[in-house]
Amino acid sequence: xxxxxxxxxxxxxxxxxxxxxxxxxxxxxxxxxxxxxxxxxxxxxxxxxxxxxxxxxxxxxxxxxxxxxxxxxxxxxxxxxxxxxxxxxxxxxxxxxxxxxxxxxxxxxxxxxxxxxxxxxxxxxxxxxxxxxxxxxxxxxxxxxxxxxxxxxxxxxxxxxxxxxxxxxxxxxxxxxxxxxxxxxxxxxxxxxxxxxxxxxxxxxxxxxxxxxxxxxxxxxxxxxxxxxxxxxxxxxxxxxxxxxxxxxxxxxxxxxxxxxxxxxxxxxxxxxxxxxxx
Amino acid sequence: xxxxxxxxxxxxxxxxxxxxxxxxxxxxxxxxxxxxxxxxxxxxxxxxxxxxxxxxxxxxxxxxxxxxxxxxxxxxxxxxxxxxxxxxxxxxxxxxxxxxxxxxxxxxxxxxxxxxxxxxxxxxxxxxxxxxxxxxxxxxxxxxxxxxxxxxxxxxxxxxxxxxxxxxxxxx
Numbered sequence: 099x100x101x102x103x104x105x106x107x108x109x110x111x112x113x114x115x116x117x118x119x120x121x122x123x124x125x126x127x128x129x130x131x132x133x134x135x136x137x138x139x140x141x142x143x144x145x146x147x148x149x150x151x152x153x154x155x156x157x158x159x160x161x162x163x164x165x166x167x168x169x170x171x172x173x174x175x176x177x178x179x180x181x182x183x184x185x186x187x188x189x190x191x192x193x194x195x196x197x198x199x200x201x202x203x204x205x206x207x208x209x210x211x212x213x214x215x216x217x218x219x220x221x222x223x224x225x226x227x228x229x230x231x232x233x234x235x236x237x238x239x240x241x242x243x244x245x246x247x248x249x250x251x252x253x254x255x256x257x258x259x260x261x262x263x264x265x266x267x268x269x270x271x272x273x274x275x276x277x278x279x280x281x282x283x284x285x286x287x288x289x290x291x292x293x294x295x296x297x298x299x300x301x302x303x304x305x306x307x308x309x310x311x312x313x314x315x316x317x318x319x320x321x322x323x324x325x326x327x328x329x330x331x332x333x334x335x336x337x338x339x340x341x342x343x344x345x346x347x348x349x350x351x352x353x354x355x356x357x358x359x360x361x362x363x364x365x366x367x368x369x370x371x372x373x374x375x376x377x
Numbered sequence: 378x379x380x381x382x383x384x385x386x387x388x389x390x391x392x393x394x395x396x397x398x399x400x401x402x403x404x405x406x407x408x409x410x411x412x413x414x415x416x417x418x419x420x421x422x423x424x425x426x427x428x429x430x431x432x433x434x435x436x437x438x439x440x441x442x443x444x445x446x447x448x449x450x451x452x453x454x455x456x457x458x459x460x461x462x463x464x465x466x467x468x469x470x471x472x473x474x475x476x477x478x479x480x481x482x483x484x485x486x487x488x489x490x491x492x493x494x495x496x497x498x499x500x501x502x503x504x505x506x507x508x509x510x511x512x513x514x515x516x517x518x519x520x521x522x523x524x525x526x527x528x529x530x531x532x533x534x535x536x537x538x539x540x541x542x543x544x545x546x547x548x549x
Contacts, residue, residue, distance in 0.1 A: 125410075132414050139421040147428040154432065164543050175544060192515075192546055194488060212548045225543070227517075229491065238543055276464055276488040278517060280543060361478075372545035 140362060141351040149349050149365045152313035156287065156345050157369050158333045162189040164373035165340050172225075172240050175282075175373075176337045177377065182322050183288030184343075185303060189279040190214060190222060196252035196259055198273055202266050205250065206279060208258040217262060217281045221305045224264055225280040226273065239264050244347060284307045287312075289322040298347070315363055317348045327368075342370045432508035434501040437479050441499025442514040445481030446545075448453060448473065449495045453485060455520055461487040467496070478502045491519045494536075499519035515546035 104168055110363030129252075148242065163175040163186055175187035191213020204226070217224070225238040241264040252259040262279075284303035297314035301307040318323055323346040328334040330341070345367045350360040449470055461468055467486035474480050483497045498513040517540045539545075 129410075136414075136417050136421060139418070140424075143428070146425065150428065150432045154435065158547065162545065162547050190517055190545065192548075212546075214549065227492070227540075229489070229519075236540060268493040274489055276492065278492070278494070280546075301501075340476065361443060365439065373543050375541060 111252045153367045160369045185286045187282045188285040190283045195277045205259040205261045207252045227278045298322045341374050344368045384482040437501045438510040438512040439498040440496045441475045441479045442512045444475045445483045445497030446516045449483045492520050513548040515548045517544045
């Protein structure tokens with residue numbers, strides 16, 4: 099019976115094995131290449147996504163800054179400006195006074211308070227709006243926040259309150275219920291190096307924090323560039339003249355593999371300072 | 378010419394049934410592999426697209442809120458504001474479409490005798506009307522004499538002006 103069954107010759111088997119090896123090798127190489135491309139694509143997507151997110155954070159932080167040409171230090175929120183670092187007075191919230199229990203105590207209605215977080219004593223400062231009169235202009239008077247309490251409610255069924263005890267100087271006069279109070283914090287953005295790479299870092303200056311990574315890795319030296327522009331769009335070195343800030347973020351993927359230079363992506367945004375009137 | 382007889386078909390059938398091979402399995406495996414590669418490529422692309430879309434929607438909501446503030450500043454007048462009670466219920470300025478599937482809802486509240494807060498919430502909707510992104514902005518405005526002070530006060534001409542300092546507010 100076996101003598102009548104057909105089989106393969108050695109040459110056929112060898113040829114089949116070689117063809118199979120060649121095809122398998124090709125598929126394996128194709129898989130490796132595809133995997134490399136997919137990984138690179140995913141890394142590039144992540145890079146673009148994080149650059150966009152970082153750009154939005156920077157934009158949201160800087161858009162509310164106030165500058166006033168020739169104004170007082172309290173009117174200018176850009177404190178130091180460098181090509182890859184900025185220190186600024188960030189807005190952290192706003193509330194409306196619902197009660198005035200004392201000369202240095204104000205209570206904000208919780209229902210009207212808007213911000214990322216509650217005010218913090220020692221870390222934040224309150225800017226209280228003081229309306230002008232025939233002799234003086236409107237102003238926002240800064241005061242240190244000494245204590246913060248949330249136990250006492252607002253009167254008249256207005257619900258929970260946030261009671262701030264403020265420093266006594268400078269004095270405030272004729273405050274009335276309904277007056278807005280802004281909560282501010284000194285912040286810093288800068289390019290810094292850690293673990294052999296460059297990152298965009300942020301820290302609360304007023305809280306004495308260490309720098310924390312916000313976005314990265316960025317390219318060395320040129321990963322985070324700031325340009326300060328005046329009302330005409332020209333670069334300016336005068337902090338009180340800044341009307342917009344151009345932010346350039348240049349990121350790179352974590353690892354490119356092989357010896358190839360890591361791909362880079364760049365995102366440029368111009369932030370108009372909304373509290374810096376052109377005139 | 379192809380001819381067949383019942384007898385010859387009968388003879389060949391056992392031979393065909395007896396053949397073994399991996400063609401179908403290999404083809405299915407190859408198709409699955411190619412499908413997975415294409416799907417992973419599409420997945421990366423989709424992620425990128427969604428990420429970009431979210432930023433776009435957020436920007437649209439933000440711009441709608443800005444437009445709402447500008448629209449409110451252009452439409453409210455002193456007479457309207459003077460009728461508002463201090464600390465009372467805000468005046469609803471309504472919802473306006475500012476683009477395809479983008480709306481803004483504005484309100485104005487009286488904080489003190491001369492200070493007001495305009496609140497504009499921009500929203501980017503999907504086709505079914507569900508909110509994809511929202512952004513709320515505020516503007517502190519006040520009543521001011523619209524002409525030279527002595528003359529304006531004499532003629533009782535009042536206008537609406539944003540606070541010169543820190544009038545724009547990001548709300549959450």
